[in-house]
Amino acid sequence: MKTPLRAIALALSLALGSVGAQAQVAPSAAEAAAYTGLHAAAHKGDVAKIQRQVASGAALNATDAYGRTPLHVAAFARQREAIRALAKAGADLNTLENDRYDAVTIASVADDEATLKVLLELGASAKQVTSRYDGTALIAAAHLGHDGVVRQLIAAGAPLDHVNNLHWTAVIESIVLGDGGARHQATLKALIDAGANLQLADRSGQTPLVLAKARGYSTMVSMLEKAGAR
Template structure:
């Protein structure tokens, strides 16, 4: 991460990216703006576009060589942010930039984990179907996407569907959290009886290794 102060053209690029102003983006780039310029929080133009879900602006920046893996001071990157926002169009706009699917956020997680927690069904389905992201990645808290979907979800239709999608893509229901509790155990504790039954069945027929 560079500490070089942004130039006026850099600032214009950062603002244009956040607002999705394509004309201003092109003008700033033509004026020599640094596509990897940083604001006070260490966010690049592409990261600001990702947070604001400015898909066309992001696509333009990716085409100009912007780094989809550049992380800010809180370890957010454009790619990792898609797991927070759940934006499938943004996810797809960033794919040509070659996202590092193993890059971790400040909790040690990959993008599918916050998406599972937040109930972003379409994103979980898309990122598992269109990339090789590790469905069984364990973050620094000891949680996989499956564990977070149960532990931090609400047990409703969206989180149930996410559990089904995760299992269909090879999520291992036998993987426990740091305290030794599996997703089924967590579902039982939270009173998610339908989820617990689904996970019990998955434990009896786990994914082949």
């Protein structure tokens, strides 16, 4: 029989996992087809058109109905050369769209390491507070077990111990919203190796170690115990 704590954690994982999967809204096919100007060029990765639009005075940070700039659109479409062209022209790399996501978090949630690398090299921040949960790109990536993304964000100075409005850190989300598998284990290892605080507890006072034990994630339990977690 599941313990009450484990049952609660599982329910939260399912509920928030479903919400998280829908929180970022990429342009629909209809929206993309209706785009003009820089938004259309960004979606298609048409660098020459971006350059022409910029030369003619197009607004680099103009938004569509969902608050997406051309940079957001390029990030969703994995159009890295378009991102470079927009950045070179002076586009804001850190603008938030209507659901408070930036390009870094968009790439992180998509497990798009190549696009994330370009954004970070261009100077996009890994430190912003994003989403309806007042989280970070690191927390979102840890939730999803995107370990390569997590390592990139850590290297870029992402705040290791940010606490979102659910009172969860990246460490906690890697456990509570993870599946305990290899990629979530690698995510937790990256956070431990980087020096994340393993004693920060959730709103109920449950530490990462207690949460890992409750879910039966023995490998994570071992990792946390070896790192001195209590």
